[in-house]
Amino acid sequence: MRDQQAVGRVSIQPLLAALDVQEDAARALADGLRTQIEELQSQLREAETRLEHLAITRKTVTALADRLPAQTSGRPARAPWTTPASSLSSTRPSPPPPGP
Structure with missing residues (x-):
């Protein structure tokens, strides 16, 4: 009689193992998404x-x-704290004379 009952029962171990695999995959995906969210933040x-x-x-x-x-003219206004380029040329040192 006991053998007949065992034959009629279905083992849920393979089903639980398949659920474990799916849970692990879903957990890994969620962890990866959390990491991406942290990087995006x-x-x-x-x-x-x-x-x-x-x-x-x-x-x-x-x-x-x-x-x-x-x-007042077509030229852009110059900021009062800047120096025009023309006045800079007179303050530049002259190049040294060529050597012998």
Whole structure:
């Protein structure tokens, strides 16, 4: 009688083993995705920081441009703290004379 009962039962061990394999694969995928998310979050933080720096730079440049005198000719206005290139040439030392 006992043999007849064993024949009628199905062993669930292969099913449990297959579930273990699927769980391991799903766990590995989830771990990989978490790693990718962490890397993307880091890249996002870097991009947002860069955007903040660019916004500060734009604000600074705009504020400096507002301080420049208005343009009266077709030439771009020169910042008051810069020196024209023509005045620099007179301050350059002369090249040494050729050797004997």
